[in-house]
Amino acid sequence: MAMSSLPRDDVSLVRAAEQGDVEAFTEIVRQHERRLRIVLVRVLDDARDVDEAVQDTFVLAWRNLDRYRGDAALFTWLYRIGVNEALGRRRKKRLTTTDLATSEAESAREVRRDVQPEASAEAADLREHVAAALRLLPPDYREAVVLRDLAGLSNDEVAAALDLSVPAAKSRIHRGRLQLRELLEPHSAH
Numbered sequence: 001m002a003m004s005s006l007p008r009d010d011v012s013l014v015r016a017a018e019q020g021d022v023e024a025f026t027e028i029v030r031q032h033e034r035r036l037r038i039v040l041v042r043v044l045d046d047a048r049d050v051d052e053a054v055q056d057t058f059v060l061a062w063r064n065l066d067r068y069r070g071d072a073a074l075f076t077w078l079y080r081i082g083v084n085e086a087l088g089r090r091r092k093k094r095l096t097t098t099d100l101a102t103s104e105a106e107s108a109r110e111v112r113r114d115v116q117p118e119a120s121a122e123a124a125d126l127r128e129h130v131a132a133a134l135r136l137l138p139p140d141y142r143e144a145v146v147l148r149d150l151a152g153l154s155n156d157e158v159a160a161a162l163d164l165s166v167p168a169a170k171s172r173i174h175r176g177r178l179q180l181r182e183l184l185e186p187h188s189a190h
Contacts, residue, residue, distance in 0.1 A: 141176030
């Protein structure tokens with residue numbers, strides 16, 4: 001079966017993958033892996049756990065393609081699976097953690113090699129401070145803020161991903177942002 005060079009929408013990719021089209025599923029992974037990783041790196045503290053959670057998310061998605069109804073964005077469905085994976089890992093591994101800011105700084109260096117050293121150092125410092133502040137948020141608020149502000153999901157998508165009503169999702173986002181602002185204010189005074 002020859003793949004068309006035209007982009008395929010998520011529903012047609014899922015339906016093709018359900019029929020055994022591995023290339024279609026590969027395209028799903030290609031389109032959504034980076035954004036999923038962005039969310040999970042802020043939910044989990046260990047880069048290895050993030051890698052495993054991303055991989056397990058796509059394995060579970062492959063096994064459960066028939067459960068995707070197409071009434072929500074595929075992105076939202078994958079994030080819900082990913083967040084559940086991440087939360088399960090976090091519950092299992094509460095005692096040992098790796099510095100999240102370190103893995104963020106490493107990925108930032110890979111992506112932004114053209115930035116001047118001074119600006120890069122300031123940006124890395126700010127990222128480390130924000131990552132530390134995010135870790136201090138209660139998990140419910142952290143997930144909502146990460147999904148909305150870092151992963152770019154809409155309020156409706158955050159609600160679907162966290163299995164909440166839209167007003168409850170908005171409330172968590174708002175409260176999380178307020179707490180994050182309070183945690184970051186001392187840093188901005190410097």
